[in-house]
Amino acid sequence: MLSLIQTALELGLIYALTVLALFLSYSMLDVCDLSTDGCFTLGAAAGAVVALSGHPLLALPAAMLAGMTSGLVTALLQTRLGIDSLLAGIIVNTGLYSVNIAVMAGASQVSLNRTDTLFTLARDLLKSTPLAGGHKLVVLAVLTALAVVLLTLFLNTRLGLAIRATGDNRDMVRASSIDPVFTVTVGLCLSGALTGLSGCLLAQYQRSAEINLGTGVLTVALASLLIGRVLARRGGILLRAAGAVAGAFLFRLIYALALQLDMPAYMLKLTSAVIVALTIAVPYLKKQYPLLLRANQGKGGKGTC
Amino acid sequence: MLNLTHITKTFNPGTVNEKTALRDISLHLDRGDFVTVIGSNGAGKSTLMGAIAGDFLTDSGTVELDGRDVTLAPSHLRAKRMGRLFQDPARGTAPGMTIEENLTLAGGKGGWFSRTSKTDRSRFREILSQLDMGLEDRLRQPVGLLSGGQRQALALLMATMETPDLLLLDEHTAALDPQTAEKVLAVTRRVVEENRITTLMVTHNMTQALTLGTRTLMMDSGSIVLDIGGEERKTMTVEGLLAAFRANVGRGLDTDRILLRPEGE
Numbered sequence: 001m002l003s004l005i006q007t008a009l010e011l012g013l014i015y016a017l018t019v020l021a022l023f024l025s026y027s028m029l030d031v032c033d034l035s036t037d038g039c040f041t042l043g044a045a046a047g048a049v050v051a052l053s054g055h056p057l058l059a060l061p062a063a064m065l066a067g068m069t070s071g072l073v074t075a076l077l078q079t080r081l082g083i084d085s086l087l088a089g090i091i092v093n094t095g096l097y098s099v100n101i102a103v104m105a106g107a108s109q110v111s112l113n114r115t116d117t118l119f120t121l122a123r124d125l126l127k128s129t130p131l132a133g134g135h136k137l138v139v140l141a142v143l144t145a146l147a148v149v150l151l152t153l154f155l156n157t158r159l160g161l162a163i164r165a166t167g168d169n170r171d172m173v174r175a176s177s178i179d180p181v182f183t184v185t186v187g188l189c190l191s192g193a194l195t196g197l198s199g200c201l202l203a204q205y206q207r208s209a210e211i212n213l214g215t216g217v218l219t220v221a222l223a224s225l226l227i228g229r230v231l232a233r234r235g236g237i238l239l240r241a242a243g244a245v246a247g248a249f250l251f252r253l254i255y256a257l258a259l260q261l262d263m264p265a266y267m268l269k270l271t272s273a274v275i276v277a278l279t280i281a282v283p284y285l286k287k288q289y290p291l292l293l294r295a296n297q298g299k300g301g302k303g304t305c
Numbered sequence: 306m307l308n309l310t311h312i313t314k315t316f317n318p319g320t321v322n323e324k325t326a327l328r329d330i331s332l333h334l335d336r337g338d339f340v341t342v343i344g345s346n347g348a349g350k351s352t353l354m355g356a357i358a359g360d361f362l363t364d365s366g367t368v369e370l371d372g373r374d375v376t377l378a379p380s381h382l383r384a385k386r387m388g389r390l391f392q393d394p395a396r397g398t399a400p401g402m403t404i405e406e407n408l409t410l411a412g413g414k415g416g417w418f419s420r421t422s423k424t425d426r427s428r429f430r431e432i433l434s435q436l437d438m439g440l441e442d443r444l445r446q447p448v449g450l451l452s453g454g455q456r457q458a459l460a461l462l463m464a465t466m467e468t469p470d471l472l473l474l475d476e477h478t479a480a481l482d483p484q485t486a487e488k489v490l491a492v493t494r495r496v497v498e499e500n501r502i503t504t505l506m507v508t509h510n511m512t513q514a515l516t517l518g519t520r521t522l523m524m525d526s527g528s529i530v531l532d533i534g535g536e537e538r539k540t541m542t543v544e545g546l547l548a549a550f551r552a553n554v555g556r557g558l559d560t561d562r563i564l565l566r567p568e569g570e
């Protein structure tokens with residue numbers, strides 16, 4: 001049971017970075033970035049290749065840079081070439097499939113079984129300390145906490161405020177002499193960097209990267225984000241970002257428990273799809289409910305329509 | 306200060322929805338002018354504001370601000386020297402962000418990575434307290450919780466925090482109840498006078514158009530049909546204005562949305 005929770009925590013912390021990426025793009029910029037899946041795999045592939053060449057630490061910034069580039073392309077397509085933002089994400093996602101295989105030198109998988117990873121380094125470092133058993137957890141907790149703190153600090157700077165206002169009221173961003181094109185671009189680059197880092201960590205965690213690693217990550221992360229929103233609806237950015245991380249953990253925990261109840265592993269994606277659909281649909285249905293109720297009460301009184 | 310020459314704008318050219326909203330408009334505003342604009346529905350008042358602020362590219366003509374040609378400049382660059390308020394209070398502020406965050410963003414001081422400082426905060430409190438709406442104690446509340454009038458007053462502060470060269474007001478009190486409108490108008494008058502801001506204000510209130518400011522423009526189907534100032538304006542009455550309109554345009558002004566008398570009378 002304890003190891004089950006620990007694994008859920010570890011995976012939750014890894015995916016939390018993608019959830020934070022969506023927190024930035026989906027919640028702040030109000031852009032639904034459909035390139036997340038491909039970008040996640042890109043981070044995993046780029047990170048794995050760099051780790052394989054003997055630089056497991058350098059893999060992290062490399063994956064972030066790769067993700068940032070992907071975010072930049074998505075942003076340029078929608079801001080400079082007039083491509084609808086959903087379509088821009090889909091296009092980039094499709095293109096990334098080829099790019100990701102190319103990054104892995106034509107293979108659809110890279111194994112890190114015989115290479116040092118961030119986690120093996122941490123294991124060796126923490127060998128004779130009380131933290132020895134939880135070296136993965138320590139690394140991931142530090143990284144994710146750092147991401148939450150830096151993101152919160154950033155979102156309270158003038159640039160961060162401009163990014164938040166972009167999703168809230170673009171007119172007001174322009175009125176503040178800031179180009180929304182710029183804020184969307186910066187926001188998507190950062191969000192790409194976080195997604196890439198998330199993918200890189202997952203690859204090092206499970207010691208392999210493969211072309212389908214990112215499939216469905218967007219839905220899973222969106223489900224986590226929406227769970228997090230229920231946990232921390234109001235409040236400052238720090239609270240809401242922490243809520244997003246908690247949502248990621250809770251999602252993995254629910255999933256792990258479902259597996260215990262003999263739910264087959266392939267049900268993960270259906271589960272997340274249902275969660276996303278429900279969390280978005282429930283507030284809508286709640287609003288519709290009084291209408292349905294009255295329509296039923298006044299049967300026959302609906303007039304001619 | 307502001308110089309418009311031969312501005313023309315046609316929406317949806319070549320379609321059944323073709324609409325010429327501005328016809329060869331030329332207008333000059335001197336520094337410190339406070340000009341009110343009145344006109345019938347669809348006369349092109351909002352479009353004129355849009356042309357000055359850079360919402361769209363005009364079909365012809367030039368826009369000059371303080372001697373600089375800004376005809377091709379995008380709206381966010383023009384916003385450096387122009388403040389603007391709309392009829393809809395929601396357009397001037399970001400509802401999901403706090404009052405303090407809105408003011409920080411609008412204040413425009415500091416670099417990209419600057420954060421709200423203690424001095425900023427005390428400055429915000431000071432200017433908010435002048436509104437006399439109790440907003441100075443609500444810095445940490447989301448703007449979405451404020452009433453329309455409070456939002457509009459806040460938007461006015463935000464638009465004028467860095468004193469702009471030109472202030473564009475498009476019926477900014479029209480959506481408010483009479484008392485609130487009066488209050489926002491009083492704030493407008495004070496801010497404009499204190500900082501001697503050149504102002505162009507659209508109103509649908511005839512009396513306001515004559516009593517506020519230094520000059521009155523009347524628009525009809527995309528043209529400026531009447532431009533009065535100085536002594537002529539001082540003695541002008543609402544009836545006189547309507548008669549002048551009839552003389553210039555050849556028909557009466559459609560007064561559906563126009564208030565002929567001060568509100569509340």
Ligand SMILES: Nc1ncnc2c1ncn2[C@@H]1O[C@H](COP(=O)(O)OP(=O)(O)OP(=O)(O)O)[C@@H](O)[C@H]1O
Nearest residue numbers: 316317324326344345346347348349350351352353
């Ligand atoms: N973006 C647009 N596309 C097409 N037509 C437009 C557009 N904006 C304005 N128009 C048309 O241009 C004309 C002038 O509109 P405008 O909004 O400037 O009028 P107005 O004087 O502000 O009127 P009101 O008193 O109703 O606010 C109207 O006929 C309007 O339908």
Ligand SMILES: [Mg+2]
Nearest residue numbers: 350351352475
């Ligand atoms: Mg208008």
